[in-house]
Amino acid sequence: MPPPLQPPRRAAGASDWKAAVAALSGGLTADAPAPDTVADSPEARTTMGLLFELREQTPRSADRWRGATAVRASATRPRAGAYRLGVRPVLRSDSGKWVKSTITWSNVGYQLNRLNLNVEQHRWFCQFVPLHRVDRPVYNGQDTEWLYLDEFESPLLWHLLAEAVRLGIGLAGSHKDAQVTVGTTATVQLDAALTSTALTLSPVLTIDGRAHPVGDAGSIGAHGVYTYALGANPAIVLAPSAAPLSAEQRTLLGSAGPSGLVVPAGEVDEFLRGYYPTLRRGVPVTSTDASIEFPPPPPPVLVHTVSFEPKQAVRLDWQWQGDRDEEAETELLGRVADAVPGLPAPADPDAPTVTLTGLPAAEYTDKSLPRLGEVAGLRVDLVGAKPDYRELTATPQLIVTTVETEKRDWFDLGVLVKIDGRSIPFDPIFRALAKGRKKLLLVDNSYLSLTQPVFDRLRDLIDEARALQEWETGLRINRHQASLWSDFEDLADETEQAVSWRAAVGGLLRLERADTEAAGEADAADAAALPGATPLPAGLNATLRPYQVAGFEWLAFLWDHGLGGILADDMGLGKTLQTLALLSHAVQQSAGPQTGSSVSAGSLPHGPFLIVAPTSVVSNWLTEAARFTPNLRVGSVSSTQATSGRPLAEQAEGLDVLVTSYALFRLDAPAYQAHGWAGLILDEAQFVKNRTSQLHRAARDLDVPFKLAVTGTPMENNLLELWALFSIVAPGLFPSARRFTEEYLRPAERKVRSQGELIERLRRRIRPLMLRRTKDVVARDLPAKQEQVLRVELDPRHREIYDTFLQRERQKLLGLMEDLEANRFIVFRSITLLRMLSLDASLVDDEYADVPSSKLDALIEQLDEVVAEGHRALIFSQFTSYLALAAARLEKRGIRYSYLDGGTTDRPAVIDEFKTGDAPVFLISLKAGGFGLNLTEADYVFLLDPWWNPASESQAIDRTHRIGQTKNVMVYRLVAADTIEEKVMALKDSKAKLVQAVLDDDAVFAQSLTADDIRGLLEP
Template sequence: MSSDLAEAAFIVSRESSGTAERIEAVVASERAGTWYERVVVTHTGTADDAAITCSCPDSPEAEGADCSHAHAVLVTAGRLPPDLGPEYRRITETPTVELAPAPTPEGTAEEGDWFDLNLRVTVEDREISFSELFTALARGESVLILEDNTYLPLNTPELEHLRLVIEEARTLNDTEPNSLRLSRYQVSLWEELTELDIVEADQNSWWRSISELTGGVEDQEPPEGLNAELRDYQKHGYSWLSFLRRHQLGGILADDMGLGKTLQALAMIQQTVNNQNSDTEQDSAPFLIIAPTSVVSNWEREAARFTPGLTVAVLDETLQRSGVTLNTRIAEADLVITSYALFRMEAEKYQQAEWAGLILDEAQMIKNPASQGYRAARDLKVPFTVAITGTPMENNLLELWSVVSLCCPGLLGTREQFTEGYRKPIEKQQDRQALQRLQQRLSPFLLRRTKETVAAELPPKQEQILELELTEEHRRIYDRRLQRERARILGLMDDLGSNRFKILQSLTLLRQLALDASLVENSQAPSAKLEALGELLSEAVGEGHRVLVLSQFTRFLTKARATATDQGLYSAYLDGSTTNRGAVIDSFRSGEASVFFVSLKAGGFGLNLTEADYVILLDPWWNPAVEEQAIDRAHRIGQRRNVMVYRLVAKDTIESKVMALKESKSQLFSQVLDSSEAMGRAQFSAEDIHQLLS
């Protein structure tokens, strides 16, 4: 037997029968800091011929083998009188952990953001040090030796679960050794604690109300002033957003493209304004919406359509250039809309204003925590922040952390804590438990519905018009050329029949110029349409959708495909010059290509592309029937999914005039503007021409 005593033994019981002795003990390893509860050592025979066994995990199976645990037990037993009772008594009562959460003190930097849990552990009517208990749990010890020669077993499922939850909470929240606190966003951690049988929680009113997040937010009726009928899932999304705003919590609305995220947010804003007007809430500051440049006008149009009673201020140029202060621009506004670029340039001025809330549309735009845009959004002082994005994570988990840290600060800890606790285990070790834990922590604050989950509520086909502002340089080029072509066409108006081809030539040139300045002039001006297309493709493909992109102009279609290639998306391309038409179509149908670029002439007939559930029209077509025919490549018999159609329209160009005229005179366009032959048969007035060129 080993003479090197590496363990200390605490006798619990001993029984003798003849030459046999059975000793039960607790053994502590002085070297490893490991506790083994209730080790049983049996000793039979004489000192010269002994048989010794030990039930410890490290004991060899052979009797009489060298075992330092058995050695420690026998040495300790030998020092005690035979008639002495157990040295240590085992506590059989289950401990109780009491939680009494209290907000962080007023006047501190974290006031209202955190709750001190004020843990108190009791057993047998006495209090046990929480710090000592957690230290023993964290070290993996199986018992906690108390001062009165009693010991508490720690290897129970309840205490192990408590250890895991507390360990996570302390990892995410830098707390003092003798205390524990939770961020107000760590709802699922709190719920997990309170559901343990050994925990008694004194839940204050805030925690009780916030528990609705995990139990299911009750749906509300749409607010007065909302000019839309919400589908059931949209009503739930609006109610969820309203709940977050009411409790000044942030969240991520991550619905699929085309499910009405903008409408749900506008409904929440309308309800807030209604409450302010009825004195239910005193705060009358406006909401700030930050969106990609290509989407700003869409927010303006959707607000005018769905919430016409809201006062909207669109900041589409820098305050310095406008010569007006921010407070003047947003005075009386319920809703302020600007772009990420403009917000980033004058972030300090936005930080000085008071806001009712912040909405980050396409929040993946600021997913880089080192970027200026991320820092500007993080430093903005707002009661609550909502991120709207169908793809909160595109490449790695750090992108998800970035978005969450803006909406729900403290939920996932610091960047370093998140990396160690979640990113490395999930990305490098495929740790399913870590992934499940991350999903559980996020679930109260992330609402995501896919087209498939709400398909029963959707119409077979949905359409959305995205009006895009031309870039500054592009606008100068377009306006200059518009003046020239307008003068040319008006000079040909006296004889429309003879000049039909020249008029069509000028109209076509303006249509191309509205798409991309480089199609007409030697210019490197950025194209708003290509920028918007890139954002749409990134989100749609990121969500697992298949996309059909259509245009009349093959030169622009080629540039559009290059945009997809730059994003690492594999695509198929079909125009009138394609020779291997069958192979190209098969590459999309088979799933090899996620995006299919098709020209009008090549794709107008004979194509059945029900694999696509998203259709993007890069330019408006003169003939509505031709547009519908192109859309029907995807939306036709055999399509089992809902089809989402996006029409990209360059604002304040011939495209927007075409859309307006097409709405009022669809029959005219059906007869006249689809081809040169139709142009020759045209019977349209000078007023129509003037409207196109206005």
């Protein structure tokens, strides 16, 4: 390495050029004190200026300890200290001169009103001091009048100076007639000239192409330079540098020595080989006269040091050797990335050392290092003994045993895994699976993949099992996990099973067979609800339709046998009334032969019934109960125990029915679990369809003798949602989500010949425990419902914007389809953007506010006729921002409307306003209006944006097409032509087959939204 050198101060001759070059390469920087702060202030009028002055520093000494720390530089006075470029605020006097007045950097923030300053200019000065202080210590010095640009570390200075010109802030010099100029670009470099006797390296400073002496110059931070001229024609020129200045470049500025470095002709080769590569990294070196050709830099070498440490740890270091070359380094890094994608550390010497432990260390050593050793330009150095990491690849074998414990709900599990002749306890495998790990490292440095099919099944089982901390005393299975042991049994090569858990679900299977045999060819649910089988409860204040009587009898059958089920009647057929009839029957039955007008307190042996419903529907249950079953004592919970200060048991005391919301049920799950209940009713039970959610687990784990799910949409997207509901109301009917998928979904995907048999088997298993009737079968007296799709052409400007966004999103998303689950959030965000753009371009960006919305034009055109003829309409959209645009158009048209979305605070009042008022239009968000509404006052429905979930649209339409409607219902779907909305319509039709296949007919059923579905949505 060349020796460290000092900046040149005298001519560099043949004997000392090496030291001079080294000094130039070593470059030093100096710290400088930071200025004081300023504050902000309001408007004024006096013009302000920025005064520039070259100031000579006068540092303290033993015999000079007071007085100024710097004085104005002078051409007539010998220079005794370093020069720095100072600036301070000044004001323009009435005579047009710049005067210091009393304004300084320390008080400028307080002078706005007193000195009648220009507001914008004053604000500029208040910004100057904080920006000057960036990355500098804050302290108060004696020289408070001046700030030094030499210390200005922020390159935003140049933006400030440009802004000063715009604001009319004068840039003045303190010398008479001094000129202050701000240039555009400055460069600092060495110019090489080779003669027959020597190589001369001369420092060159240029500003906007004009050369300036480097001796009369200084640096402004690392981002700019200034030059000065004293004497008869004083001038100051400053400009930003073309690139950040190195320490070596800054050393060249202000040098008082001769103009160049001289390398004797005989030593030029030595300079080029040993010193030039180091020098050029700090200072650009050129040859304007082309008298010398510099050698190309050697290619860089990337050294990768791998240190093997105790406890299965590997430390990784990266370091470049040789001359740095961005293009060559980028190419080498590309080869490294191709060899080992996703390196655990960036190949940069400034990057921190990375230490891998455990499995990542093993995989890196076993898989990555051999590939890295083959990369040209990369050197791998190993430190320490390399462990013998190796992967076990044989197919695992499982041995499973169970032993009953003294606790009724628990079984001990013993699981042993054998791979390549090694016995591996299940506990470390279980913990790795529970934490979502893909591989497992063992103590003997071997490791195995957990992504094999057998472990995939175990991972599914663990998703159903209790949290990891529940297993701290050993591996156990809870009886509430409906068939977890059965799934272990399916996976195991050897088992020794406990059979007591089977008794908990065996009765369900026997009952299914008994019901089917008793019914013969008839539907088992109908056989369970024979006319007259169970009398209606006394005090029921309603006249039930025949299908509602049959529904009540079926519910009573489940209650009497201690079975759970799903009441899945179509929307608008009175599921709430049938459920209230059951509750009244159960309360009266528990009270004995008494059938009077009231039921004694505490008549239900297990406590009151618990109804869990969406927050917006809780009040509806209270209203309907008071109307149809006044004999029931019904109460509700409006807040958590912590908020109300009342224990749940106290709130439920003396009631027959307690109604709460899903949110409160989830938040106070332990309290609900601790209280005794006669049964659990889940209204709008699609809220618990997600089998991995806390809400689902709370409903599933609630220990009650009877559970009923009430929903018109037991399945919205895929069959696993139906499985999730049955796992709550009838645990054990289906053994596990994994087996359910294997037995039904995957064969359907493969389109096997036995698909029809699979569907029939599924319907046969759910038949006794789910009752579903559709309006077209049991409510034929309902008026007709006509549906029509209105295809809307986009405005040309709207079309151009949509097509541009579509192409951009297609390019972004199609590469993410291979791993849809990992990228689902990004994919759906882009799809949502395209759906919003199909509606109105301004929903995506306000700059498109003037782009016409063809769909709103079509809506208003339809509404004009609807309103004129005295009809009333419901308008649905999933986007509240679009509903706001529709509301604005209605207001402009003079059409009165009501409005409901998820943020509506008084939902009942808004609904009543529409039902009892005369506003012809009701704007409703699809989420807020999907359930709990009876709006038969309207007979027109407009769906502004389609969705691929047919159940959501059906629920919206059935707000008006339900029992009590006397008019024909007209449904219009507004679809933007040649957009993603048409793709959504096609996809929605295919998804509708899923519900029809299992619940209504034998059509082919599909899975949830797939990568192919999304690719179809993005087709142009």
